[in-house]
Amino acid sequence: RKEVEQDPGPFNVPEGATVAFNCTYSNSASQSFFWYRQDCRKEPKLLMSVYSSGNEDGRFTAQLNRASQYISLLIRDSKLSDSATYLCAVIVLTGGGNKLTFGTGTQLKVEL
Amino acid sequence: NAGVTQTPKFQVLKTGQSMTLQCAQDMNHEYMSWYRQDPGMGLRLIHYSVGAGITDQGEVPNGYNVSRSTTEDFPLRLLSAAPSQTSVYFCASSYMGRSLGPHEQFFGPGTRLTVL
Numbered sequence: 398r399k400e401v402e403q404d405p406g407p408f409n410v411p412e413g414a415t416v417a418f419n420c421t422y423s424n425s426a427s428q429s430f431f432w433y434r435q436d437c438r439k440e441p442k443l444l445m446s447v448y449s450s451g452n453e454d455g456r457f458t459a460q461l462n463r464a465s466q467y468i469s470l471l472i473r474d475s476k477l478s479d480s481a482t483y484l485c486a487v488i489v490l491t492g493g494g495n496k497l498t499f500g501t502g503t504q505l506k507v508e509l
Numbered sequence: 510n511a512g513v514t515q516t517p518k519f520q521v522l523k524t525g526q527s528m529t530l531q532c533a534q535d536m537n538h539e540y541m542s543w544y545r546q547d548p549g550m551g552l553r554l555i556h557y558s559v560g561a562g563i564t565d566q567g568e569v570p571n572g573y574n575v576s577r578s579t580t581e582d583f584p585l586r587l588l589s590a591a592p593s594q595t596s597v598y599f600c601a602s603s604y605m606g607r608s609l610g611p612h613e614q615f616f617g618p619g620t621r622l623t624v625l
Contacts (some may be wrong), residue, residue, distance in 0.1 A: 431613070443613045478580070502551050
C-alpha cells in the first residue's frame, strides 16, 4: 500500500462549484500534513498546511481526520484559475528520521 | 533572495553518459531534497539531506548519488544515465520543524531530462 494516496481525477467542475479532494495516509504516526498546488509544467507551491483543528484560507478549507487517516481540501466558488493539480504531502516517521512524502496529485479542471 | 535555483532547465543525454544536476538555495535551509516526477507517479523522493554532511536515501535512490558539502548546495549525480531516468527533477529545500521534520518545501523550477 502506498504511504500517501490520492484520486488522480480529473475532476471537471463548472465555475462556481464546490469541490472536495481527499488524501489518505497509511502511517498512523504521521505528524504534519500539507496541500500543494502545481500548475502545468511548473514546480509545486504550498497552498496550505493542515492543522489538527482544520484551517481556512479564503475559499479553501483543509481538514484532518486522524481516526480515518485522511486529509481533505475543499474549494468553494471555484474559479477558472483554480485549474491545477493538487498534491497532498505528509511527514512520515522513518527509522532514520522524518521525511516528506507526496501523493500523486489530483487534477482539477474548472470549466465555464 | 533567489530562492531555490536549478541548472540546467533542460538536458538530453545518451545512455551511459554521466551528469550532475545542480541545486542551490540561499534561504539557509537545513533540509534539501531531490524528487523526480513522472506521469501518474507523482513526486518520488530520490535523496534528501537534513544538513551539511548528512544525506539519506528516499524512495527511488538507485542510479543517483548526492553529496551535501555546504548548506547551500545539493547536487544530484547520474553516474550512467538510463532511459528509465527520463523525468522531471525537482530540488526542494525547507527549514526543519520543531519535531525535526521538514516544513514548507520551496521547490526549484525543475530540470527536464531526456535520456536517449
